[in-house]
Amino acid sequence: MAADTFRISRRRALSLAGVSAAAGVGAGVAAGRSAPDASAVPADPAALKYPFYGEHQAGITTPAQDRLHFAVFDVDDIPREELISLLQDWTIAAARMSQGGSAGEFAPDAGPYEAPPEDTGEAMDLGPTGLTITFGFGPTLFTAADGTDRFGIADRRPRALVDLPRFSGDMLDERISGGDLCIQACADDPQVAVHAIRNLSRIAFGRASLRYSQLGFGRTSSTSTAQVTPRNLFGFKDGTANLKAEDPAAVDEHVWVADSDDQAWMAGGSYLVSRKIRMNIEPWDRTRLSEQERAIGRTKGHGAPLSGGDEFTAPDFSMPGSGGKPIIAEQAHVRLAHPDTNGGARMLRRGYNFVDGNDDLGRLNAGLFFLCFQRDPERSFIPVQTRLAGSDLLNEYTRHVGSAIFAVPGGAAEGSYVGARLFES
Amino acid sequence: MITARLPKPAVVAAACGILFVTACTPNASAETAAGGTGELSVTSTAEDCSVSAATAESGPLTFTIRNAGDQVTEFYLLAEDGLRIVSEVENIGPGISRNLVVNATPGSYYTVCKPGMVGDGVGRAAFTVTDSGTAVEPAGDEQAQIDAALTNYKAYVKDQVDQLLTGTEDFAAAYVAGNDDEARRLYPTTRMHFERVEPVAESFGDLDPKLDNREADLAEGEEWTGWHRIEKDLWPPADAGYVPLTQAEREAVAAQLVEDTTTLHSSIQGIELSLDQLANGAIGLMDEVANGKVTGEEEIWSGTDLWDFQGNVEGARVLADGLRNLLESRDPELAATLDADFTSLSAELDKHRTSAPDAAQRDIAYVSYGDLASEDVKALSDRVNALSEPLSRITAALLG
Numbered sequence: 001m002a003a004d005t006f007r008i009s010r011r012r013a014l015s016l017a018g019v020s021a022a023a024g025v026g027a028g029v030a031a032g033r034s035a036p037d038a039s040a041v042p043a044d045p046a047a048l049k050y051p052f053y054g055e056h057q058a059g060i061t062t063p064a065q066d067r068l069h070f071a072v073f074d075v076d077d078i079p080r081e082e083l084i085s086l087l088q089d090w091t092i093a094a095a096r097m098s099q100g101g102s103a104g105e106f107a108p109d110a111g112p113y114e115a116p117p118e119d120t121g122e123a124m125d126l127g128p129t130g131l132t133i134t135f136g137f138g139p140t141l142f143t144a145a146d147g148t149d150r151f152g153i154a155d156r157r158p159r160a161l162v163d164l165p166r167f168s169g170d171m172l173d174e175r176i177s178g179g180d181l182c183i184q185a186c187a188d189d190p191q192v193a194v195h196a197i198r199n200l201s202r203i204a205f206g207r208a209s210l211r212y213s214q215l216g217f218g219r220t221s222s223t224s225t226a227q228v229t230p231r232n233l234f235g236f237k238d239g240t241a242n243l244k245a246e247d248p249a250a251v252d253e254h255v256w257v258a259d260s261d262d263q264a265w266m267a268g269g270s271y272l273v274s275r276k277i278r279m280n281i282e283p284w285d286r287t288r289l290s291e292q293e294r295a296i297g298r299t300k301g302h303g304a305p306l307s308g309g310d311e312f313t314a315p316d317f318s319m320p321g322s323g324g325k326p327i328i329a330e331q332a333h334v335r336l337a338h339p340d341t342n343g344g345a346r347m348l349r350r351g352y353n354f355v356d357g358n359d360d361l362g363r364l365n366a367g368l369f370f371l372c373f374q375r376d377p378e379r380s381f382i383p384v385q386t387r388l389a390g391s392d393l394l395n396e397y398t399r400h401v402g403s404a405i406f407a408v409p410g411g412a413a414e415g416s417y418v419g420a421r422l423f424e425s
Numbered sequence: 426m427i428t429a430r431l432p433k434p435a436v437v438a439a440a441c442g443i444l445f446v447t448a449c450t451p452n453a454s455a456e457t458a459a460g461g462t463g464e465l466s467v468t469s470t471a472e473d474c475s476v477s478a479a480t481a482e483s484g485p486l487t488f489t490i491r492n493a494g495d496q497v498t499e500f501y502l503l504a505e506d507g508l509r510i511v512s513e514v515e516n517i518g519p520g521i522s523r524n525l526v527v528n529a530t531p532g533s534y535y536t537v538c539k540p541g542m543v544g545d546g547v548g549r550a551a552f553t554v555t556d557s558g559t560a561v562e563p564a565g566d567e568q569a570q571i572d573a574a575l576t577n578y579k580a581y582v583k584d585q586v587d588q589l590l591t592g593t594e595d596f597a598a599a600y601v602a603g604n605d606d607e608a609r610r611l612y613p614t615t616r617m618h619f620e621r622v623e624p625v626a627e628s629f630g631d632l633d634p635k636l637d638n639r640e641a642d643l644a645e646g647e648e649w650t651g652w653h654r655i656e657k658d659l660w661p662p663a664d665a666g667y668v669p670l671t672q673a674e675r676e677a678v679a680a681q682l683v684e685d686t687t688t689l690h691s692s693i694q695g696i697e698l699s700l701d702q703l704a705n706g707a708i709g710l711m712d713e714v715a716n717g718k719v720t721g722e723e724e725i726w727s728g729t730d731l732w733d734f735q736g737n738v739e740g741a742r743v744l745a746d747g748l749r750n751l752l753e754s755r756d757p758e759l760a761a762t763l764d765a766d767f768t769s770l771s772a773e774l775d776k777h778r779t780s781a782p783d784a785a786q787r788d789i790a791y792v793s794y795g796d797l798a799s800e801d802v803k804a805l806s807d808r809v810n811a812l813s814e815p816l817s818r819i820t821a822a823l824l825g
Contacts, residue, residue: 168644171722282810283712286817288705299521308492308518319497322515322542327497360799361719361806389644396712 045188046127052095054411055268056256057418059132060348060373061245063224065186068216068352069193070274070369071201072179072404073208075141080151084423086207090135090183090200091417100128103199120202123195131187133196135418136272136406139163141180156422158263160271160376161407167389169399176212176276176402184272184371186350190217212402214276216352216369223350229303229311233279233353233366234397236296237303240311241338243348254346254380255373257410265421268410270373273381276354276402279367284397295393297332305334317341331393342384347374367398377405463487467536469498469517474538474548481529482557488525492517496541502527502552503535515542531556567751571700574747578703579696581743582622586690588786589618593686597679600655609659613724613732614787616652620736621743624702624709629692635685639723650681653726660726700748704820707744710737711813719806721794728793731777734805735791738774741816742767748819756822759815766812773808777801 050058075083093103102108104118111118142157144150185196194215201210220232221239225246232238243250252258259267284292289300297315298305305315306328317335321327328335339346350373355366374380389395412418466477467490476488490500496519502512511534512527531554539546592615599607619626619637627633634642636651643649655678661667670678717723718734745752745763752760775782777797780790797805 166643166645168647169642171641280712280716282813283715286708286712286813288817288820291705304518304521306516306518306521308495308497308520310520313520319518320542321497322499327516327518361803362810363806386644396716 044127046129047100048130048188049099049128050130050132052098052133052412053414057132057134057269057408057411058098059134059184059186060255060270060350060408061223061251062130062132062186063227063245064219064221064350065130065132065193066188066217066219067186067190067193068219068369068371069185069190069197069213070216070371071183071185071197071213072138072211073181073183073201073204074211075150075180075208076206078207080423082207083151084417086204087135087419088417089203091412093200093203094133094135094196094418095414097123097196097199098128098131098133100131103196103203120195120198122198123192126189126192129187129189129192131185131192131196133200134184134186134272134408136182136184136408137161137419137422138178138180138182138404138406140178153422156263156265158257158261158266158271158407160257160262160266160378161405162378162382164273164377164403164405165382165386167385167400169389169395170403171399171401172403173401176214178404179211181208182272182274182404182406190215214354214369214402215356216354218353220351220353220368221349223348232368233281233355234284234292234296234394236292236298236300237311238351238368239349240298240303243346250346251348254375255348257375261375265424266407266409270348270375270408271377272406272408273370273372273374273377274402274404274406275370275385275400277368277370278365278399278401280397280399281364281366287397294329295333295397297328297334306332329393331391333388333392333394336387336392337384342387343379345380345384347372347380347384373408464489467491467500467538468493469500469538469540469548470494471496471540472547474500474536474546474550476536476550476552479551480553480555483529483531483554483561484557484559486527486529486554488514488527489522490514490517490525490538491522492519492540494540495519499539499542499546500525501535501537501539501546502529503537505533507535507549528561529554530561567754570751574703574751575698575700578744578747579698581747582625582693582696585618585622586626586693589615590686590690592618592787593683597683600659601676601679605659608655609727611787612652612656612659612727613729614789616729617732617736617739617786617789619652620713620733621740623713623737623740624706625693625696625698626689629689632685632689632692636682636689639725641722650678651685652682653724654678655682656724657726660728662726701820701824703744703748704823707741707748707819708813708817710741710744711809711816713737714809715806715813719802719809721797721802724794728795729791730794731774731791732789735774735778735789738767738770745816745819748823751823752819759818759822762815763812763819766808766815770805770808770812773805 050062052058097103102119106118108117108119108121108124139157139161141151141153142161143154183197183200185193187193197213219230221242222229223242223245225244229237229240243254245251255270257266257269261267293299293306303311305313307316307319315328315334315338317326317328317340319327335341349371351368351370353366354369355364357365359365372381409419409422412420463481463484463486465481465486465488467488468475469490469492471494488500492498498517499513499515500517501510503509504511512525514523514525517523534552534554535549536552537546537549592611596608596611596615599611626636637653638649638651639653640649640657658670658675661669714734714737718730718737721728721730723733724730745767749760777792778790779792780788784790
C-alpha cells in the first residue's frame with residue numbers, strides 16, 4: 001500500500017515538476033531526489049511554485065525561501081475523528097494555497113455574498129512566491145503530560161520523537177515552547193506566508209488553537225548549492241556547511257526517515273527541532289572584530305575558516321596558530337558544531353533571522369529562529385547542542401528562549417492527507 | 426553620536442610600535458589594493474614577502490597582507506636594527522587577508538613574513554619611511570605607564586580576592602550556624618568583591634561555574650554548587666514546594682564554596698595580566714551588567730542585582746582609571762567621554778542606594794531589583810549602553 005502510494009506520488013510529483021520547469025522553476029525538489037534547476041531564473045519570481053503532494057513534504061529540501069511564518073498549535077479536547085478531519089482540511093487548503101489558489105473553495109471575492117469570504121484575501125495578486133507549507137506532530141499529540149493517550153496513537157509515537165533534554169543555559173519560556181502541531185510556512189513574500197498561517201488557523205478554530213507563532217526574515221541557511229550563503233544577525237555567514245539538496249545520498253542518510261527506522265508511518269518524513277535563540281545584540285556589537293572571528297572561527301567578510309582558504313574550504317582544526325594554540329579556537333562555534341567534532345552528525349538547517357521589535361529596556365528583541373531537520377535528533381541535534389551549550393564562545397551572546405520538536409511525516413499523495421499513515425491500521 | 430566618539434586613526438595607531446600588535450587589524454576583510462596614500466599590499470608565500478612599495482611617507486600606513494602560501498603566516502615591521510618588532514600581525518590563515526595599521530615615524534625599517542610561524546622569516550626587505558612633514562606623536566615613556574597599570578591592577582585583584590575569601594568564610598559560617606539574617610546581609614556585600622574582578626575569576630574556567638552558576642546555567646543532571654545555590658535556600662521561593670536544604674546539605678555546600686574560593690585565591694597569586702586583558706576586562710564587566718544584572722536575572726531569589734551591578738561598574742572604573750594616563754595621550758576625547766558616562770551611570774545607580782555614601786563595605790545596601798519601576802530599569806540600561814559603547818573602544822585606542 002505504502003509503496004504504491006509513493007510510486008503514484010512520485011509520478012505525480014514528476015508531472016508537476018514538468019509543468020513548473022516550463023515556467024522556469026527549479027523542480028524535482030518535492031521528490032527530494034534530484035537537484036533543483038536553480039540556473040533557470042523564473043520569468044516571474046511571483047509565479048514560483050513547488051508541488052505540494054509528493055514522497056516528502058515540501059519546505060525541507062526546497063531551496064530556502066526568504067520569509068517564514070512558523071506556527072504552533074494546541075489541539076482541543078476533541079475526538080480522534082475530528083483531529084483527522086482537521087488534517088484533511090488543512091491538507092486541502094495548504095495544497096491550494098501552495099499553487100497560488102485560495103484557502104477555500106471560493107476566491108476571496110466570490111462565494112455567497114452574505115457570507116464572510118472563505119479566504120481572507122491579502123494574498124490576492126501576489127502569486128504563490130514559492131510557498132511551502134510543512135506540517136509536524138509534537139510529542140504531546142501522542143501522549144499528554146499526564147500520560148493520557150489522547151488520540152489512540154500513543155503506541156505510534158516514534159522513538160526518535162524524544163522530549164528534548166535540558167541544555168546548559170536554557171532559559172526557555174514555556175509559552176513559546178512545545179506544542180501539539182506545527183506548521184512551517186515559507187515563501188519569498190512575507191504576506192503570502194502570513195496569509196497561509198492566518199487561513200489555516202481560521203480553519204482550525206474549535207479543533208486547535210494557536211499556541212505561539214514566529215515571523216522570520218532573511219533565511220540563515222542555504223539548502224541548495226545554487227544559493228548564496230546568507231548572514232545571520234551577528235553579520236556572519238551562516239549555514240556554509242549545511243546539507244544541500246544536491247547531495248541526495250547525504251540527505252537520505254541524515255534527513256529522511258527510512259522504511260526500516262522504528263515507526264513505518266514516518267518513512268519519508270523527518271524530525272524538526274526549533275529553537276528560538278535570542279541574540280544579545282548590543283554586547284555583540286561592542287565586541288572587537290578579532291574576538292567576533294575567534295568566537296565564530298570564520299572570517300567575517302568571506303566566511304573562510306580561520307585555517308584559511310575560501311568559504312567552502314574545509315576547516316583544519318589541527319592547524320596550529322601563534323602560541324601553539326590551534327588557529328581555530330577550541331571553543332569556536334565552527335569547531336563545536338562541525339560534523340568532524342560530532343561523530344559525523346549532520347542536519348539540514350533552515351533557520352531565519354527574527355526581530356520582534358524591542359524589549360522594555362530598549363534593546364532589540366532579535367536573534368535566530370533556528371530550524372533543523374534530521375532523521376534522528378538523538379544522533380544530530382541533541383549531541384551537537386549538548387556540546388555547544390557546554391562551551392561555545394557564542395554562548396556569551398545568545399540565550400535559548402524557545403524550544404520544540406516535531407515529527408514531520410512524509411508527504412501526502414493527492415487525494416490523501418498529511419499524516420494519513422499515522423491513523424491507518 | 427557614535428562616530429563622534431571614534432578615535433582618530435592617526436592617534437589609534439600610535440601604540441602599534443610598542444604593544445601587542447595582533448590587534449592592529451581593524452579590517453580583516455579589506456581588499457583594497459595598494460595605491461592610495463599610505464596603503465600597501467603584501468603577498469606572503471612560502472619563499473617570499475613582497476611589498477607593493479619599498480618606501481612610504483610617515484603617518485598612518487595600512488599594510489594589507491594576503492597569505493598566498495599554504496601555511497599560517499605572520500608579518501612583521503622591524504626597526505632599523507632588524508630585531509625590534511615595531512608592529513606585527515599573526516595568525517593569517519592560507520588564502521586570508523588581514524590589515525595592519527601602523528603610525529610610522531620617519532626612518533629605516535625592515536619588512537618580513539614568517540610562513541609556518543617559525544624561523545627568521547622570508548623575504549626580508551628594507552623599508553624606508555620618509556618625512557611627510559606631519560608630526561607623528563612620539564610614544565614617550567609608555568612602557569613605564571603600562572607596567573604601572575598592570576602592577577596596580579594586579580594589586581587590586583589580590584586585595585579584592587583577599588576580602589572575598591574573608592567575607593566568604595564569614596558568610597559560610599553564618600549560614601551553617603543558621604544565622605540566616607547575617608548570611609543574607611553578607612551575601613550581596615561579599616559578592617561585590619567577586620563582581621569587581623569577575624573577568625579575572627572567570628578566566629579560571631572550572632572555578633567560575635562552581636562558584637557562580639545560576640540554576641538556569643545547569644545542564645540536565647548537573648550538580649548545583651556555589652553562591653546561587655545558597656541564595657535560593659536563603660530566599661526560598663514563596664509559592665512552589667521548595668524543600669530547604671538539610672543541615673548536612675548546608676554544611677556541604679558551604680564547605681564547597683569556601684574550598685573553591687580558597688582555590689581561586691591561591692590561583693590568582695601568580696597571575697600574569699596583559700594590557701590587552703585590562704582593556705577588554707572593562708567592557709567584559711559592562712557586558713556582565715547588560716546580560717544579567719540590569720535584567721534582574723543574576724539574583725532571581727535575593728533580588729540583590731544592584732549590589733552586583735555596582736561591583737561590576739566599580740571594577741570597570743578601576744580598569745579604565747588605571748589606563749587613563751595612557752588613554753589621555755592617545756585619545757583625550759575618549760577619556761573625557763568615559764569620565765562623563767561613568768559619572769552619569771553611577772548617579773543613576775546612586776538613586777537606588779539606601780545606605781549612606783560612606784557606609785562600610787558590609788553595610789552597603791540598595792533597593793531590591795523587584796522594587797525598581799520599569800522606567801528605572803530602562804534608565805539604568807540606557808546608561809549602561811551609553812557607557813559601554815565608548816568603553817568598547819579602549820582596546821583599539823590603546824592597542825591599535
